[in-house]
Amino acid sequence: MDLGLARTASMLLATGVMSLVGCQGEPPDGQGAGGDSGDSGSSSSGQGGDSEVFTPDKVDLLLVVDNSGSMADKQEVLGLVLSDLVLGITNPPCEDASGRLASPQPASGMDECPDGTGRARAPVTDMHIGVISSSLGGHGAKTCSGMVGMMPDISRRAEIDMAHLLARRAPGEEDALPTYQGQGFLAWDPGGKREPAGESDPDVLVQTLKDIVVGAGQWGCGYEAPLESFYRFLVDPMPYASISVTEDGIATPEGLDAPLLQQRAAFLRPDSLLLIVMLTDENDCSIVDGGLHWRVAHVSQRMSRARSECAIDPDDPCCMSCSAAPGECPPDPTCEGDDGQVATLRPEDDRVNLRCFDQKRRFGVDFLYPVERYVEALTSATITARDGEIVPNPIFSGPDPSGGDSRGRRPEHVLFTGIVGVPWQDIARDPSDLSAGLKTAAELAAPLPGGGTTWDVILGEPERAIPPKDPLMLESTAPRSGVNPITGDPTAPPGSITNPINGSEYTTETRGNGDLQYACVFPLPEPRICDEESTSCDCAAADNDSPVCEVNPDGGGRTLQVRAKAYPGLRELDLMKRLGDRAIPASICPAQLDDATRADYGYRPTVRAILDRLSAVLRPGRSAP
Structure with a gap:
């Protein structure tokens, strides 16, 4: 156990906070490091007046944006509703007692509502907004190392974002977009209470945020790790600076990522509401850092076969890699290759795009961090550091209520939204009309007419x-078969394009590096031709039968991409199920992108669900008379 390293991490955090105060001058009364302004939330007496109930009045918003291939379309869709989200937090609408909107609306959250109207929640006048990507490098492998050969390559820099805050205009460019004091995040400060003042123009705030989201790009690591990315930025007490692999193949994280710790210290306040919004179109692939786990990302070498028990029951005690010592398990003849060495998978069974798929059955090893790691991160006061020491969780390391100060973040002040691969029809209140809204946590857990719950439909019981x-x-x-228990729609065979949710199944072998069947698809605003100059295009194979492709009118087969797609986001959904009413599951496949005035436009239903949830945990506004 390296207690010295843990102490160094704590010192770096403290130094980061103090240096920020030093750069900004002496903070005003009631203003903490990082430029916190004014009152640090409200406290009101609990039942019987025996306890203080803290309600935050500031927000720290972290966007976790998948920057792997095929994500540019979804980043653009998110950008379409960022104004709804930001203005919904900073300038909630004024309405009368019947819910009718006032006209005109105040131009700013600093302005009063017209007579006879009020706001559902108080406008937030102190907000940090940061963006990180899903790319955490190769975990020791050369894949996603940000290098070509032995040399760093700026064009591949997006592979190694390492959960640092983003402010680039495009992948491969140096950070160029303005952030507060160059600290990597945006600071909403309409009252000018910071020193120096933060952003007070909502249009500038929203446009800069859009530019950062789109600037994340789609040239990051294909082994996307959005769950570990938020953990590394917000929680990990000892984020490593580098990772090395010894001659015997053991990966070892080393050092401390001091710049990340300084960014965290500036961004994350102890008394804010923490809102995490994740955008990803694939299942999470958060590979464990250390040991032999990096080998799953080492694409130049084929994976060892799994023992035969794995095909029957991945939970069998003898389900392990053929390269592992068998212990008391019987000899397995399938574990010996023709050359007398440990058997490896055939190339067609070990396509690089599928290294994160069905790992225990295929490889005998689960190379990913368990979902419990992320549940603990968002709910527990303590966590286990890299060196094995139990340490305070940075998310909940605010003032100590036992010392008489209750103005600290509690689990109910952490909200998680996952915009992931799941049919919107499954999680909508009305499977034919998303404008009716997304199901709440209670509705997701409620019995369905045909038995089970919505969670049983979209996730099952992974445990x-x-x-x-x-x-x-x-x-x-392989193509799947069955009927959606909520909509009644059957799966469609390859080439038919008759399923309203995912088009159809398709022959995944046409994707040379491997692919999975889709959870959902949606029309692209502008079709694109997949040719030699295209990047991250899904219709390169002319003979494909993918539901996202159509025949190119200029010739060349089915190389015209007309739809975007998403895969089942099972690990992200598993986390959200465990978080209960502190999570909002949403679909990355929008219902429609044609009419921006409608309630079901883009990710607007997701924003609406977020704002409804915020009304329950932020300070209430002044009600209409």
Whole structure:
């Protein structure tokens, strides 16, 4: 146990905070490091007056944006509703007692509502907004190392974002977009209470945020790790600076990422509401850092076979890699290759795009961090550091209520939204009309007419190896069959394009590096031709039967991409199920992108669900008379 390293991390955090105060001058009364302004939330007496109930009045918003291939379209869709989200937090609408909106609306949250109207929640006048990507490098492998050969390559820099705050205009460019004091995040400060003042123009705030989100790009690591990215930025007490692999193949994280710790210290206040919004179109692939786990990302070497028990029951004690010592397990003849060495998978069974798929059955090893790691990160006061020491969780390391100061973040002040691969029809209140809104946590857990719950439909019970009831939420390379238990829509065979949710199944072998069947698809605003100059295009194979492709009118086969796609986001959904009413599951496949005035436009239903949830945890506004 390296207690010295843990102490160094704590000192770096403290130094980061103090240096920020030093750069900004002496903070005003009531203003903490990082430029916190004014009152640090409100406290009101609890039942019987025996306890203080803290309600935050500031927000720290972290966007976790997948920057792997095929994500540019979804980043653009998110950009379409960022104004709804930011203005909904900073300038909630004024309405009368019947819910009718006032006209005109105040131009700013600093302005009063017209007579006879009020706001559902108080405008937030102190907000930090940061963006990180899903790319955490190769974990020791050369893949996603940000290098070409032995030399760093700026064009591949997006592979190694390492959960640092982003402010670039495009991948491969140096950070160029303005952030507060160059600290990597945006600071909303309409009252000018910071020293120096933060942003007070909502249009500038929203446009800069859009530019950062789109600037994340789609040239990051294909082994996307959005869950570990938020953990590394917000929680990890000892984020490593580098990772080395010894001659015997053992990866070892080393050092401390001091710049990240300084960014965290500036961004994350102890008394804010923490809102995490994640955008990803694939299942999470957060590879464990250390040991032999890096080998799953080492694409130049084929993976060892799994023992035969894995095909029957991945939870069997003898389900392990053929390269592992068998212990008391019987000899397995399938573990010996023709050359007398440990058997490896055939190339067609070990496509590089599928290294994160069905790992225990295929490889005998689960190379990913357990979802429990992220549940603990968002709920527990303590966590286990890299050196094994139990340490305070940075998310909940605010003032100590036992010392008489209750103005600290509690689990109910941490909200998580996952915009992931799941049919919106499954999680909408009305499967034919998303404008009716997304299901709440209670509605997701409520019994369905046909039995089970919505969680059973979209997730199943991973801990008991019970798969989702919706066939479109099954991870599979082969075409699936079945009927959606909510909509009644059957799966469609390859080439038919008759399923309203994912188009159809398709022959994944046409993707040379491997692919999975889709959970959902949606029309692209502008079709694109997949040719030699295209980047991250899904219709390169002219003979494909993918539902996202159509025949190119200029010739060349089915190389015209007309739809975007998403895969089942099972690990992200598993986390959200465990978080209960502090999580909002949403679909990355929008219902429509044609009419911007409608309630079901883009990710507007997701924003609406977020704002409704914020009304329950932020300070209430002044009600209409």
